[in-house]
Amino acid sequence: MSGQGQRLTVVPTVTMLGVMKARLVGATRGHALLKKKSDALTVQFRSILKKIVSTKESMGEIMRNSSFALTEVKYVAGDNIKHVVLESVKSASLRVRSRQENVAGVKLPRFEHFVDHGAGDAKSDLTGLARGGQQIQACRVAYVKAIEVLVELASLQTSFLTLDEAIKTTNRRVNALENVVKPRLENTINYIKGELDELEREDFFRLKKIQGYKKREIERQQQAAKNFAEEQYAEKISLKKGISINSAHNLLTCLDVTLREDAYSSSFHGDFPLLFVAYGSITMGV
Missing domain, CATH: 1.10.287.3240 (Helix Hairpins)
Incomplete structure (x- = not known):
């Protein structure tokens, strides 16, 4: 027609x-x-x-x-x-x-x-x-x-x-x-x-992209804050122990890996909360 x-x-x-x-x-x-x-x-x-x-x-x-x-x-x-x-x-x-x-x-x-x-x-x-x-x-x-x-x-x-x-x-x-x-x-x-x-589909896709960008930005800021905190803590350890900053970083890394393995193995025996108390006392006493 x-x-x-x-x-x-x-x-x-x-x-x-x-x-x-x-x-x-x-x-x-x-x-x-x-x-x-x-x-x-x-x-x-x-x-x-x-x-x-x-x-x-x-x-x-x-x-x-x-x-x-x-x-x-x-x-x-x-x-x-x-x-x-x-x-x-x-x-x-x-x-x-x-x-x-x-x-x-x-x-x-x-x-x-x-x-x-x-x-x-x-x-x-x-x-x-x-x-x-x-x-x-x-x-x-x-x-x-x-x-x-x-x-x-x-x-x-x-x-x-x-x-x-x-x-x-x-x-x-x-x-x-x-x-x-x-x-x-x-x-x-x-x-x-x-x-x-x-x-409407374009607006929805744009909102998803914006949310993903904000999420990655927050994660990046959190990671930067964590790295800054670890850097400050490593400097304190190096000053107290008289070691280099790289050695302080290695020490913190070893303690973190050891505590993670002990926490995983002890979670089956009910000692999981005690490890965090021990970790806190170790880090405070270092």
Whole structure:
């Protein structure tokens, strides 16, 4: 799909991760709402299509009856009846008005007819008084019915075209959210999570290295302090015994090794604490 492998160019931070998650939630809700809107428009679209088919089927019969009624009028009253009717009528009494109908946020135009009784002329009612008056009134009723069907068909076809365009636009938005926006946000969220995990691993490794360095530094300082203490103690022994510092170091080393061996062998006979007392008395008496 077009959204796979793509992501937004963002800085991988915790704040941006929250922003991307919020945008993903909004895109998911918008996708669900647009999907419901598309379904509602599709249902209305199919309903209008059925009405158009039925209206067109009935329109043929109505137009045939009106044409046949006009033929009867011309046969009874003569061909000059058209001019007589036009002279007797000053303004149209059957009018058309428009209104808007809201369907799932889409405004559909609706046309409806109505009779304006004030616009009619009383002289038109006397048309055909000499001959053919009944056929003229029947023809008038037939053509009024035909006009009603034509107005209804015009309203349905206009709503049909408007709904068709609205459904196409809604479906394009649904597909864009489903195949582009949501995958891009998901890829961005996965990228930010991966970068944050990598930073966390780097911080953990850095802390371990710092702890190891501190531990080695402490051990080095302790060893230096121990060496300094042994050096000071060796100098005291050399001064008291009148021997060299190297001989004092050797003496301390021999005493330390001997005491370690005796402590190991005496630990099985319960004399281990006594050796430390002896070692303390030897070192203090040296």
